[in-house]
Amino acid sequence: MTAMDTKTxxxxxxxxxxxxxxxxxxxxNVVRKVQLSYGHVSQEMVGMIAEALGIERxxxxxxxxxxxxxxxxxxxxxxxxxNTSAVSEMMGMSEVADAFEKAAGIRFGETSGDGLFSLxxxxxxxxxxxxxxxxxxxxxxxxxxxxRATEIITALKSGNTPAxxxxxxxxxxxxxxxxxxxxxxxxxLRKRGDILFGxxxxxxxxxxAVAMTPDEVITEVKTSKLRGRGGAGFPTxxxxxxxxxxxxxxHFVFCNADEGEPGTFTNRVMLTEIPDLVFEGMTVAGYxxxxxxxxxxxxxxxxxxxxxxxxxxxxxRQAGLLGKAVAGRKxxxxxxxxxxxxxxxxCGEESALINSSEGKRGExxxxxxxxVVSGYMGHPTLVNNVETLAAAARVIEQGGEWFASYxxxxxxxxxxxxxxxxxxxxxxxxxxxxxxxxxxxxxVGAQDAAAVQVGGPSGxxxxxxxxxxxxxxxxxxxxxxxxxxxxxxxxxxxxxxxARFFEDESCGWCVPCRVGxxxxxxxxxxxxxxNGTRTDLEEMExxxxxxxxxxxCGLGQSAANPELTTxxxxxxxxxxxxxxxxxxxxxDLERAVEDACEATGRTAIHE
Amino acid sequence: xxTSEKITFYIDEIECTATQGQSILEAADENGVYIPRLCHQxxxxxxxxxxxxxxxxxxxxxxxxxxxxxxxMIIENGSEEILDLRRAVIEMLFIEGNHYCPMCERSxxxxxxxxxxxxxxxxxxxxxxxxxxxxxxxxxGIFIDGNRCIQCGRCVRxxxxxxxxxxxxxxxxxxxxxxxxxxxxxxxxxxxxxxxxCVKACPVGAIIVKDTAYRKPIGERMFDKQPIGSxxxxxRTS
Numbered sequence: 001m002t003a004m005d006t007k008t009x010x011x012x013x014x015x016x017x018x019x020x021x022x023x024x025x026x027x028x029n030v031v032r033k034v035q036l037s038y039g040h041v042s043q044e045m046v047g048m049i050a051e052a053l054g055i056e057r058x059x060x061x062x063x064x065x066x067x068x069x070x071x072x073x074x075x076x077x078x079x080x081x082x083n084t085s086a087v088s089e090m091m092g093m094s095e096v097a098d099a100f101e102k103a104a105g106i107r108f109g110e111t112s113g114d115g116l117f118s119l120x121x122x123x124x125x126x127x128x129x130x131x132x133x134x135x136x137x138x139x140x141x142x143x144x145x146x147x148r149a150t151e152i153i154t155a156l157k158s159g160n161t162p163a164x165x166x167x168x169x170x171x172x173x174x175x176x177x178x179x180x181x182x183x184x185x186x187x188x189l190r191k192r193g194d195i196l197f198g199x200x201x202x203x204x205x206x207x208x209a210v211a212m213t214p215d216e217v218i219t220e221v222k223t224s225k226l227r228g229r230g231g232a233g234f235p236t237x238x239x240x241x242x243x244x245x246x247x248x249x250x251h252f253v254f255c256n257a258d259e260g261e262p263g264t265f266t267n268r269v270m271l272t273e274i275p276d277l278v279f280e281g282m283t284v285a286g287y288x289x290x291x292x293x294x295x296x297x298x299x300x301x302x303x304x305x306x307x308x309x310x311x312x313x314x315x316x317r318q319a320g321l322l323g324k325a326v327a328g329r330k331x332x333x334x335x336x337x338x339x340x341x342x343x344x345x346x347c348g349e350e351s352a353l354i355n356s357s358e359g360k361r362g363e364x365x366x367x368x369x370x371x372v373v374s375g376y377m378g379h380p381t382l383v384n385n386v387e388t389l390a391a392a393a394r395v396i397e398q399g400g401e402w403f404a405s406y407x408x409x410x411x412x413x414x415x416x417x418x419x420x421x422x423x424x425x426x427x428x429x430x431x432x433x434x435x436x437x438x439x440x441x442x443x444v445g446a447q448d449a450a451a452v453q454v455g456g457p458s459g460x461x462x463x464x465x466x467x468x469x470x471x472x473x474x475x476x477x478x479x480x481x482x483x484x485x486x487x488x489x490x491x492x493x494x495x496x497x498x499a500r501f502f503e504d505e506s507c508g509w510c511v512p513c514r515v516g517x518x519x520x521x522x523x524x525x526x527x528x529x530x531n532g533t534r535t536d537l538e539e540m541e542x543x544x545x546x547x548x549x550x551x552x553c554g555l556g557q558s559a560a561n562p563e564l565t566t567x568x569x570x571x572x573x574x575x576x577x578x579x580x581x582x583x584x585x586x587x588d589l590e591r592a593v594e595d596a597c598e599a600t601g602r603t604a605i606h607e
Numbered sequence: 608x609x610t611s612e613k614i615t616f617y618i619d620e621i622e623c624t625a626t627q628g629q630s631i632l633e634a635a636d637e638n639g640v641y642i643p644r645l646c647h648q649x650x651x652x653x654x655x656x657x658x659x660x661x662x663x664x665x666x667x668x669x670x671x672x673x674x675x676x677x678x679x680m681i682i683e684n685g686s687e688e689i690l691d692l693r694r695a696v697i698e699m700l701f702i703e704g705n706h707y708c709p710m711c712e713r714s715x716x717x718x719x720x721x722x723x724x725x726x727x728x729x730x731x732x733x734x735x736x737x738x739x740x741x742x743x744x745x746x747x748g749i750f751i752d753g754n755r756c757i758q759c760g761r762c763v764r765x766x767x768x769x770x771x772x773x774x775x776x777x778x779x780x781x782x783x784x785x786x787x788x789x790x791x792x793x794x795x796x797x798x799x800x801x802x803x804x805c806v807k808a809c810p811v812g813a814i815i816v817k818d819t820a821y822r823k824p825i826g827e828r829m830f831d832k833q834p835i836g837s838x839x840x841x842x843r844t845s
Binding site: 043047056057058059061062065066067344361366367368503504505506507508509510511512514515516517518519522539543546549550551552 | 653655656657658659661668670673674675691692695696699700702703732733734736757758773774775776777778779780781782783784787788789790791
């Protein structure tokens with residue numbers, strides 16, 4: 001670059017930093033904007049951003065190199081991020097990938113010479129009900145075929161925009177057709193329950209809340225027995241209570257919309273169809289814990305909803321449901337901002353999400369202190385899942401007893417399930433807590449299911465003998481994901497997919513997860529290559545248990561679940577793949593010299 | 608004030624006392640009980656990254672460096688299960704990097720090596736990864752060898768917390784996490800000197816001061832005569 005160019009660029013970067021008030025805590029926002037404007041964040045830009053924000057360049061580089069959608073090297077004008085989730089693979093991802101490569105004339109991992117395209121794989125983008133799916137230029141394209149992939153590349157080459165293509169293919173149902181969304185994504189909302197999708201009036205929950213004391217609101221949530229919908233199931237009322245009681249001049253409410261668990265897409269549908277209810281829940285929570293500021297952490301994969309969500313917020317401000325004296329209640333000022341993510345599964349972990357929102361690498365924090373005591377900027381912070389907050393709003397609107405009358409036992413209310421894979425009607429279902437897997441399978445049209453994965457890669461893999469188990473906190477917990485596998489699927493392909501996922505998504509902070517996820521991935525590859533032995537199975541179990549026992553956060557603690565739950569429930573599948581020897585070399589000489597043999601026209605000599 | 612309140616807890620059935628608010632590791636140190644650790648350094652905030660100090664506290668596995676001690680807490684530090692977990696973590700560090708102990712300048716003074724000896728590790732159970740790692744030898748007096756770095760972050764925290772200049776940081780994610788100097792020119796481009804706490808913080812042979820290697824003969828190095836942790840155990844009077 002010439003001196004003049006550098007000067008211009010520095011000015012532009014400075015202006016971008018300015019739009020975020022040059023705040024260090026908005027580093028993610030700044031680098032995202034730079035990425036979008038220039039297609040990458042070069043070493044030169046890293047320095048300029050560091051200067052503008054008054055921080056060390058390694059802090060900027062640390063962030064850029066942490067998130068999937070930020071890049072030090074130029075991506076194309078239309079970056080293609082193809083979803084590698086297990087269901088995407090099942091639905092024909094590799095043919096689509098081949099078509100993209102052929103049409104764009106590059107391989108995955110490369111950027112085309114004309115700077116138009118780059119091809120990359122990415123972890124689940126929340127479209128498992130319409131796979132294979134990809135983000136092209138930030139726009140989701142769903143139900144891809146090889147022909148469609150070729151067509152997209154060809155059309156973009158000839159000057160079309162992704163938006164024009166989406167318009168041609170037709171918008172999805174419901175608010176996907178809203179002028180601020182204009183997306184081809186389909187909701188596939190197949191069962192509306194009474195709680196989340198029941199009849200309601202905007203502001204009703206807030207008006208009811210502000211007529212109560214914050215303590216009364218919390219008591220009502222406790223009465224409902226509502227528990228965290230992200231999967232961990234912590235009692236929501238108790239969490240609100242802890243946060244309220246933590247003394248500080250400020251409190252924060254976070255809505256965790258970073259559903260990165262492959263196979264989960266309930267947040268997507270809720271944010272598309274009932275964002276008001278989600279914001280209502282955040283506002284009620286804000287009132288209950290004494291907060292004035294809510295932050296919705298929106299995963300980069302759902303950024304196509306940003307403009308629409310901002311508009312919903314603006315309308316709520318106009319209706320007096322956000323801003324000064326919310327719902328006429330003097331002293332209760334509350335507003336919400338949206339914090340975009342930049343692509344990292346780990347940011348669904350609440351303390352990692354807070355770090356990310358402070359403009360840092362999305363590494364989890366040590367606990368204690370818990371976020372409810374010391375979270376965002378060191379203040380007490382309530383982090384709740386999208387579904388939890390929406391449910392909480394309904395609890396206040398209709399009463400805790402009403403809510404608790406749904407579900408079973410310690411798992412009250414309904415649960416949104418995002419069901420995908422080998423079933424006739426993949427999509428989102430609001431079903432009562434405590435229903436059996438078998439019932440869920442009937443509802444989605446998957447009577448011939450051979451295996452079901454509940455809770456995503458970090459969850460449990462079960463076979464037919466477990467289909468009468470219940471989906472609830474006391475049995476099979478899930479943040480929403482349920483993947484169905486038909487009788488002809490190879491379970492190990494999915495285990496391999498999950499193992500790669502965890503290796504890709506480990507933040508790298510703690511040793512057992514950083515190293516262990518790679519070791520488990522290598523083991524499953526070894527077994528699938530036909531080089532596995534009984535010793536490998538034993539080692540996988542023992543190593544998996546060590547990784548779970550020593551890792552710092554939930555990611556590492558559950559990273560070996562794909563192997564451990566399949567070794568427990570589908571042992572036969574492994575036994576069929578291994579050799580009976582105790583040890584076996586992982587190196588196959590014949591295969592290693594295969595290419596050389598072919599090139600020279602000779603054959604390897606066998607003994 | 609509640610902060611100076613004395614509490615009682617137990618490590619492997621040894622009765623110990625602690626002050627409210629201390630971590631398990633700090634309290635154990637004071638009571639002369641050694642819990643192996645790598646990423647912890649007393650004058651730095653705990654990092655909780657190496658997990659070597661994992662203990663079972665009231666039946667749950669916790670990192671001793673980041674978990675506050677509690678009254679009547681029952682801690683397992685020397686059970687075969689905990690020891691095996693620690694060995695696994697140490698072995699992971701050995702196979703993740705390229706640790707050539709026989710010719711390493713830090714041999715005998717290396718905490719990773721010393722803990723491996725103390726835990727009686729003979730060979731790692733995991734296959735070696737033989738990664739390709741970078742060497743930053745741009746600085747006239749100091750170099751960083753990525754081969755031997757265990758990503759414990761002691762240097763990063765020492766630079767921030769003691770030297771008050773965040774010249775080192777983490778880049779990358781997952782298995783690609785690395786320590787990096789905050790300059791396009793590498794270490795040469797940052798304000799760092801051999802006396803800085805961030806240089807001295809390295810427990811392994813990753814940050815080395817040039818022209819200082821092999822000064823002490825075998826037999827006189829830090830861990831030649833007594834295993835690591837002996838100085839802590841010497842505090843136990845009874």
